[in-house]
Amino acid sequence: MTVTDAPRIITSRFDVADGFTIDRYEATGGYTALRRVLSMRPDEVAAEVKAASLLGRGGAGFPAGVKWGFCPPGVWPRYLVVNGDESEPGTYKDRLLMEKDPHQLIEGVLIACYAIGCAQAFLYVRGEMALAQERIAQALNEAYARGYVGRGILGSDFSVDVVLHWGAGAYIVGEETALIESLEGNRGMPRLKPPFFPAAKGLYLQPTVVNNVETLANLPWIVGHGGAAFAALGAETSRGTRLFAVSGHVKRPGVYEVEFGVTTFRDLLYSPLYGGGIRGGRALKAFIPGGASAPWFFEEHVDLPLEAGAVGKAGSMLGSGAVVVMDETTDVVKAALRLVRFFARESCGKCTPCREGTGWLEKILQRIDSGLGRPSDLDLLLDICDNISPSITWPPKQTTICPLGPSAVSPIASAVLRFRDEFEARIGAPAPVTVAVHGVAYNSKPPVEEPVGA
Amino acid sequence: MARLTEANELVAREIIGRYPRPKSALIPLLHLAQEQDGWVTDDAMEHIAELVGVTAAEVLGTCSFYEMFKREPVGTYLVNICTNISCQLLGAEELLHHAEATLGVKAGGTTRDGLITLEDVECIAACTEAPCLQVNYRYRYKVAPEDFDRLVDDLRSGALVDEVPPHGTLHRTRQRIPTDRAAGAASPVGGREPAWIASRPAPAKDTP
Structure with missing residues (x-):
C-alpha cells in the first residue's frame, strides 16, 4: 500500500461543521490568497498555476494553466464559466466542494478571473443541487458584503461580478460547449469544435475559460503555497491531490482526497483508510475507474497508479474521479443495460449516431436482459458501437460532435468482451463476436492462476 | 394559469440585469415560474418571453429540453x-x-x-x-x-413542511448583488482590457 501523508488541499474544512461560513473561512486562512494575488501581476499568477501542473478535474484532464493560455491576446471581454454541473454517474465531489466549502471555490474563481482578465464569472451549479445553490448564494452575498467580490475588490482596481447560475437537469450540459449554450438560455446542445473552442469563441462568442469546480478549488492553496509545492506531490502527469469517490461494493464507500499519481487503485479499493476491501470478503469482478464513460478495469488493473498517463495507456481514463466497484455477484448484463440507458436518456439528439445508436443499444440490451435475446445480438451491439465510435478503440473516435455517444460504447464493449459467457447464458445459445474491438482495456485478459504448488 | 406576480417580476428583472444578454436568464426565470406555481404554465412562459425579449416558442424550446421543468402539474x-x-x-x-x-x-x-x-x-x-x-x-x-x-x-x-418546501422551490437563499458593490454585467460588445491587467503589464519578453 502506498497511502501517503500528502496534505488535504481542498478538503481541509470538510470536517468543520460551519466550514461553509465566511467567518470560519476567514479564521482558517481564507481570502489570504486573494490578498496575495492582488500584489502580484496577473501573468505571475498564471505562471504559478502553470508551474503547479494542475490537470483539469472535470473529466478530460487538460492542464488548467495551459487552457488559460489559449485565450487570444487582445480580445476582450473574457468570461469565466465554472462547471458545477456534476452529473457523470459515479461522480460525487464537486457537490461536496460547493456545499462544504463554497468560499474556497469563490476565492479560486476570483484568482482565475484576476489571472486571466475575466470581466465576469458565471458559476453554473447543477439544477438538482439545491443545497449547493443555497450555500453558494449565501457565500456570495457574504463575500460581496465584505468586499471580496464586485467593484474595486479589497480597494484595488480588480472588479468582477460572480453570478450564481443554475441548471435544470441535463447531463449533456457538463460538456463545455453545451454548458455555454445553456448559459445563453438555449437547449444544451454541444457546439462544433472548431470553430467554437471556448477559449476563442465561447460565451457570446467571446474568449471563455470553462473550469471545473474542483480545479478552481485548488487555486487558493496553489497561490498560498506555490505551484512548486503542488507539483512536488504526485507523479508524472498527475500532480497534487485529487478527490476520488469510491462507490459500489466496497466496505467503506466514500469521497477521499488522495495524493494523485502515486496512490493506486488497490489503495483506494482495499486500504482500511479508503474503500476497506470488497464487501463480505467477496471477489472483485470489475471496476469503473473514471465514471460511466470510462472502459472498465478488472483485477489485473488494481495495481495501476492513479496517474492519467498510466491509466490511459491501459485503455481507460481517470475521468471525473469516479471509481465504481462491482463484486462477483454483479449482474453485468443489468449493469451494462443501466449505463447504456443513461446515455440513451441523456443524448441531446443533435447527432444521428448518438441519438439513434444509444436508443437501439438500450433496446437490444433490454431484449437480452429479459431473455428474448438472439445469438446475433452481441455482434449487433458491437456493430452499432462501431458506427458510433469507429474501430471501438481508446481514446474513442467520434462520429458525433461530443463524446456522449462514444461513451455509451465503453460499458458495452467492456461487458461483452470480458463476460460474453454471461450474455450467452441469458440468450441461451452461443453468440459469436466478429466485430473487431481495438481498445486495450476491452481486450484485457484475466491473469492466469498459478497451479497450487507450482 | 399564471403570469409572474408583481413581486416575482421584480425578482425576474433583477436576475435579467446580471447577465450581458437577457436570454441567459431563461433557466433561472423558468425556475422562478415553477417556484410560483409548482409547474411551468404557458402564461408564465409567455410572460418570460416578454421580459427577456424572445418569442414564447423559444422559451418553450429551452424549457422542454430540461428534465426539471414540468409542463403539467406534479405532486407537492x-x-x-x-x-x-x-x-x-x-x-x-x-x-x-x-x-x-x-x-x-x-x-x-x-x-x-x-x-x-x-x-x-x-x-x-x-x-x-x-x-x-x-x-x-x-x-x-x-x-x-x-x-x-x-x-x-x-x-x-406534514412533519417535513419546514425542511422540504413544495415542489418548485429550489434554493431558498437568493443571490443579491448590492448596487453599490456591483461590477456590472460585462457586455460582449466593445470590451476593453480590464484595468487590473492594463495597470500591471507583463514585462516585455526578450526577443531572441
Whole structure:
C-alpha cells in the first residue's frame, strides 16, 4: 500500500461543521490568497498555476494553466464559466466542494478571473443541487458584503461580478460547449469544435475559460503555497491531490482526497483508510475507474497508479474521479443495460449516431436482459458501437460532435468482451463476436492462476 | 394559469440585469415560474418571453429540453429515486419497485391525492451514499424500504413542511448583488482590457 501523508488541499474544512461560513473561512486562512494575488501581476499568477501542473478535474484532464493560455491576446471581454454541473454517474465531489466549502471555490474563481482578465464569472451549479445553490448564494452575498467580490475588490482596481447560475437537469450540459449554450438560455446542445473552442469563441462568442469546480478549488492553496509545492506531490502527469469517490461494493464507500499519481487503485479499493476491501470478503469482478464513460478495469488493473498517463495507456481514463466497484455477484448484463440507458436518456439528439445508436443499444440490451435475446445480438451491439465510435478503440473516435455517444460504447464493449459467457447464458445459445474491438482495456485478459504448488 | 406576480417580476428583472444578454436568464426565470406555481404554465412562459425579449416558442424550446421543468402539474413532493449504476449495485431497482408498490403508481406517476410524484432518475451525485433519493431535491441517503415508508408517512403527516418546501422551490437563499458593490454585467460588445491587467503589464519578453 502506498497511502501517503500528502496534505488535504481542498478538503481541509470538510470536517468543520460551519466550514461553509465566511467567518470560519476567514479564521482558517481564507481570502489570504486573494490578498496575495492582488500584489502580484496577473501573468505571475498564471505562471504559478502553470508551474503547479494542475490537470483539469472535470473529466478530460487538460492542464488548467495551459487552457488559460489559449485565450487570444487582445480580445476582450473574457468570461469565466465554472462547471458545477456534476452529473457523470459515479461522480460525487464537486457537490461536496460547493456545499462544504463554497468560499474556497469563490476565492479560486476570483484568482482565475484576476489571472486571466475575466470581466465576469458565471458559476453554473447543477439544477438538482439545491443545497449547493443555497450555500453558494449565501457565500456570495457574504463575500460581496465584505468586499471580496464586485467593484474595486479589497480597494484595488480588480472588479468582477460572480453570478450564481443554475441548471435544470441535463447531463449533456457538463460538456463545455453545451454548458455555454445553456448559459445563453438555449437547449444544451454541444457546439462544433472548431470553430467554437471556448477559449476563442465561447460565451457570446467571446474568449471563455470553462473550469471545473474542483480545479478552481485548488487555486487558493496553489497561490498560498506555490505551484512548486503542488507539483512536488504526485507523479508524472498527475500532480497534487485529487478527490476520488469510491462507490459500489466496497466496505467503506466514500469521497477521499488522495495524493494523485502515486496512490493506486488497490489503495483506494482495499486500504482500511479508503474503500476497506470488497464487501463480505467477496471477489472483485470489475471496476469503473473514471465514471460511466470510462472502459472498465478488472483485477489485473488494481495495481495501476492513479496517474492519467498510466491509466490511459491501459485503455481507460481517470475521468471525473469516479471509481465504481462491482463484486462477483454483479449482474453485468443489468449493469451494462443501466449505463447504456443513461446515455440513451441523456443524448441531446443533435447527432444521428448518438441519438439513434444509444436508443437501439438500450433496446437490444433490454431484449437480452429479459431473455428474448438472439445469438446475433452481441455482434449487433458491437456493430452499432462501431458506427458510433469507429474501430471501438481508446481514446474513442467520434462520429458525433461530443463524446456522449462514444461513451455509451465503453460499458458495452467492456461487458461483452470480458463476460460474453454471461450474455450467452441469458440468450441461451452461443453468440459469436466478429466485430473487431481495438481498445486495450476491452481486450484485457484475466491473469492466469498459478497451479497450487507450482 | 399564471403570469409572474408583481413581486416575482421584480425578482425576474433583477436576475435579467446580471447577465450581458437577457436570454441567459431563461433557466433561472423558468425556475422562478415553477417556484410560483409548482409547474411551468404557458402564461408564465409567455410572460418570460416578454421580459427577456424572445418569442414564447423559444422559451418553450429551452424549457422542454430540461428534465426539471414540468409542463403539467406534479405532486407537492417530487420523489426522485436514483437507479444509476452505484445505486443499482446497492438495491435501487428494488427500492423503486417497493416505492411503486407502496404508492400505487409507476415511476412518472402521481398519487391520487396529488401529494407525491415518483420518478426514476439518473445519477444525483451521492454515489457513496447509495441507494439515495431526493424529495424536492433534498437528499435522503442509504434508503432502505422502511426508510422510504417513514418518509412517505412524514410527508403525509406534514412533519417535513419546514425542511422540504413544495415542489418548485429550489434554493431558498437568493443571490443579491448590492448596487453599490456591483461590477456590472460585462457586455460582449466593445470590451476593453480590464484595468487590473492594463495597470500591471507583463514585462516585455526578450526577443531572441
